[in-house]
Amino acid sequence: MTPSEIPDRDGPRDECGVFGLYAPESDVARLTYFGLYALQHRGQESAGIATAEDGHIMAVRDLGLVSQVFDEQKLRALTGSAAIGHVRYSTTGSSAWENAQPIYRQGQHDVALAHNGNLINAVELHAELRDQGVTFQSTSDSEIIAAMIANHPAATIQEAIADVVPRLEGAFSTVVLTSEGVFAFRDAAGLRPLALGRIGDRYVVASETCALDIVGGQHLRDVLPGEMVGLGERGIETQMVANGQRPAFCVFEHIYFARPDSILEGNRTQVSRRRMGEILARESPVEADVVIAVPDSGNPAAGGFATESGIPRDDGLIKNRYVARTFIQPGQELRKNGLKMKFNPMPEVVSGKRVVVVDDSIVRGNTTRHLVKMLRDAGATEVHLRISAPPIRFPCHYGIDMSTPQEMIAHDRTVDEVAAELGADSLAYLSLQGLYEAIGSDRSTHCDACFTGEYPLERSGDANGKFALEELAVVR
Numbered sequence: 001m002t003p004s005e006i007p008d009r010d011g012p013r014d015e016c017g018v019f020g021l022y023a024p025e026s027d028v029a030r031l032t033y034f035g036l037y038a039l040q041h042r043g044q045e046s047a048g049i050a051t052a053e054d055g056h057i058m059a060v061r062d063l064g065l066v067s068q069v070f071d072e073q074k075l076r077a078l079t080g081s082a083a084i085g086h087v088r089y090s091t092t093g094s095s096a097w098e099n100a101q102p103i104y105r106q107g108q109h110d111v112a113l114a115h116n117g118n119l120i121n122a123v124e125l126h127a128e129l130r131d132q133g134v135t136f137q138s139t140s141d142s143e144i145i146a147a148m149i150a151n152h153p154a155a156t157i158q159e160a161i162a163d164v165v166p167r168l169e170g171a172f173s174t175v176v177l178t179s180e181g182v183f184a185f186r187d188a189a190g191l192r193p194l195a196l197g198r199i200g201d202r203y204v205v206a207s208e209t210c211a212l213d214i215v216g217g218q219h220l221r222d223v224l225p226g227e228m229v230g231l232g233e234r235g236i237e238t239q240m241v242a243n244g245q246r247p248a249f250c251v252f253e254h255i256y257f258a259r260p261d262s263i264l265e266g267n268r269t270q271v272s273r274r275r276m277g278e279i280l281a282r283e284s285p286v287e288a289d290v291v292i293a294v295p296d297s298g299n300p301a302a303g304g305f306a307t308e309s310g311i312p313r314d315d316g317l318i319k320n321r322y323v324a325r326t327f328i329q330p331g332q333e334l335r336k337n338g339l340k341m342k343f344n345p346m347p348e349v350v351s352g353k354r355v356v357v358v359d360d361s362i363v364r365g366n367t368t369r370h371l372v373k374m375l376r377d378a379g380a381t382e383v384h385l386r387i388s389a390p391p392i393r394f395p396c397h398y399g400i401d402m403s404t405p406q407e408m409i410a411h412d413r414t415v416d417e418v419a420a421e422l423g424a425d426s427l428a429y430l431s432l433q434g435l436y437e438a439i440g441s442d443r444s445t446h447c448d449a450c451f452t453g454e455y456p457l458e459r460s461g462d463a464n465g466k467f468a469l470e471e472l473a474v475v476r
C-alpha cells in the first residue's frame with residue numbers, strides 16, 4: 001500500500017525526530033510515546049520505541065504514525081528504566097520496515113539507536129564495514145552508526161562513541177540506548193537540532209522542545225555541536241567528542257521544519273516566523289486588499305505581513321489537515337480535483353480582491369501553481385505571492401529531501417520567470433539578510449546551502465543520495 005498521490009504541500013519533505021530519557025521511576029515507554037507524538041510532524045513513515053531493563057533491550061517499530069504503531073498492550077510490554085524513540089521520514093534508504101528505527105545491534109556493546117540526519121560518507125563506511133565481515137539488515141545510514149558503536153572494542157560505550165563520532169561525516173543528532181542509560185550526541189556542525197531537558201531529577205533529550213513540553217519537561221539547553229551527553233543513574237555526564245568544524249545549524253529548521261511552539265537557538269519559532277513576514281512586508285510591499293496564508297505553514301508569516309503592511313488578514317484557503325495520510329486512491333474522476341482535497345478557497349474572502357498569498361517556501365511549485373489558479377477561479381482579481389524564505393535552488397545533503405535541482409522551480413530561473421511559471425501577478429522572496437535578521441543571527445553559525453549553494457562541510461558531494469546504500473546492495 002502506498003500513500004495516495006493527492007498533492008501535498010510543496011515544501012521540502014520532513015526528516016526525522018528523536019527522543020530519549022532515563023527515568024527508572026516513570027513509565028518510560030509512555031513518556032516516549034507522547035514525546036514522539038509531539039514530534040510527529042518530523043516524520044510520518046515509521047515510528048519506534050526501545051526500552052532497556054536489566055541488561056535487556058526491547059524494541060517495537062513499524063511503518064505508520066505513532067498512534068498507528070502503538071497501542072496500550074505494546075506500550076505496557078515496553079518496560080524499563082530508559083527509553084529512546086524515533087519517527088521517520090526516509091532521507092537515506094527507502095521506507096521499508098527494515099529501515100524503521102530504533103535499530104538494534106548486538107556486539108561488544110548491545111545498543112538501540114535512533115538518528116536524525118544524513119551521513120555523507122555512508123557509502124565508504126558501509127563498504128569498509130562489509131570488508132570487515134559486518135552484515136546489515138537495512139539500507140539506512142543509521143545502522144552504520146549502530147554497527148560501528150556496537151562492534152567497537154572499547155571497554156565502555158562512552159569510549160566507543162568518542163572514537164566513532166569523528167569518523168562520521170554529515171548531519172547526525174543521535175540517541176543510543178544501552179543497559180546503562182541513554183547517550184545522545186550531535187555532529188560537530190550541529191546541523192540538526194537536539195534539546196536537553198529535565199523531568200524532576202531526571203533528564204531527557206528530544207529533537208525539539210515541544211516534545212519536552214508534552215512530557216512535563218523543562219528545557220535546559222541544547223546539546224552542543226560535537227557534544228555527547230549521557231543520561232543515567234548519575235544524572236548527566238557530558239564530553240566533547242568532535243570539533244574542528246564551524247557551527248552550521250540548519251536555518252530551514254527556523255523557516256519550516258520545527259513546530260511553531262518549539263524553541264530553536266533561543267527563539268520561539270512562531271515568533272521568528274512572524275518576524276520573517278514583517279520583514280518581507282518591508283522588503284517587498286504590494287498594494288492589495290487582503291493577506292491570506294497557505295495554511296498552516298504560512299500562518300505566522302502571513303500574520304506578520306498583515307501587521308506590518310496594514311492590509312487586513314483573512315482565511316482565504318481552508319486546509320483539510322487529515323487528507324495527506326489517506327491510503328485510498330482518489331481515482332481519475334477525483335484526481336483532477338486533487339488539490340481541493342487538501343485546500344479549498346473561500347470565494348467570500350477573495351472574490352473581487354487583490355490577494356497577497358503568504359507561504360514559507362516553494363520547492364517544485366506544482367502546489368503553488370494550482371493554488372494561484374484556484375484563487376483566480378474563486379474570483380481573486382490579482383494574486384501576489386510572498387514567500388518568507390529565499391528561493392530554494394540547491395539540494396540538501398544533510399537530511400532533507402529537497403528534490404533534484406532540475407525539479408526546483410527557482411533553479412536557473414529569475415524571480416520574474418518563476419512568477420510567470422506560477423501564473424502570479426507578482427512574486428517576492430525574503431532576502432537572506434532578512435531571514436537572519438528575523439532569527440537574530442548570521443550566516444557564520446548556520447547552513448543555508450539550499451539557498452546559496454555554499455555547503456558548510458568540507459565534503460558535500462551528492463554521491464550518497466537517498467537510495468545510495470540500496471544501489472550499493474544491488475551492485476555488490
Ligand code: SF4
Binds near residue numbers: 395396399450451
Ligand atoms: S541545505 Fe538547507 S535544509 Fe539542508 S541543512 Fe542546509 S539549510 Fe538545512
